[in-house]
């Protein structure tokens with residue numbers, strides 16, 4: 418039986434070694450990787466965020482928690498991305514300019530790969546120009562933008578404006594997501610869709626290429 422509590426505590430306390438060990442044990446017992454993510458890993462990151470808000474945690478603790486989460490995710494990502502099928506579409510994904518949060522974006526990226534999409538991951542802190550260049554070179558069906566900070570959400574709007582100025586907006590669908598993003602914001606800035614988690618992102622992406 419997978420030790421969800423131990424994984425939760427290891428991530429919250431930034432103990433990467435234990436997080437990796439517990440994840441390895443759980444996967445060896447055929448625990449569903451999605452359960453590890455939704456029942457232990459994301460709740461631990463949420464508590465890290467709450468601790469940060471009430472000043473029990475500071476940036477170094479957040480970094481350690483993120484490092485532990487990434488250690489576990491590295492083991493899980495190949496399982497999410499395993500597919501031998503022809504790509505159902507191409508997605509360019511990135512965290513927008515000014516924003517360094519990449520864990521959620523990486524999760525969305527792996528789930529899209531697992532659903533059969535070819536994913537071109539531009540990383541974090543991606544400028545509007547870089548998104549435009551990737552649309553021109555990769556000719557994706559969809560671009561996915563992630564933002565975790567309220568102050569970086571406007572970068573989503575400027576990226577859509579840059580796609581318009583470059584004359585490529587009508588060649589690609591735009592999906593956005595990230596904790597502070599809302600469906601209302603998506604329609605306000607002219608995105609084609611919004612997803613509040615990685616599974617929904619896959620469902621929306623499928624609808625957009627159908």
Ligand code: B1M
Nearest residue numbers: 466483516517518519520521563566567594595596614615
């Ligand atoms: Co930062 N941080 N952080 N942080 N951090 C938050 C986001 C915050 C909510 C914490 C808090 O105060 N409670 C807060 C933002 C407040 C706000 O603006 N609303 C915050 C802050 C303030 C900051 C700094 C400004 C702190 C400082 O320096 N004073 C700073 C900013 C740096 C920058 O980006 N320029 C900062 C820095 C960092 C670290 C670098 C230390 C680290 C990030 C490490 C990394 O990612 N490599 C970090 C972390 C770890 C967090 C928290 C604790 C966890 C984020 C996370 O990974 N969650 C976070 C608090 C929280 O979220 N509860 C916080 C787990 C992840 C799986 O969930 O990313 O939400 P999430 O992704 C989900 C969905 O949102 C969705 O699907 C994912 C999977 O279900 N989704 C998409 C995400 N992207 C999508 C794209 C899509 C669709 C769905 O496209 C279609």
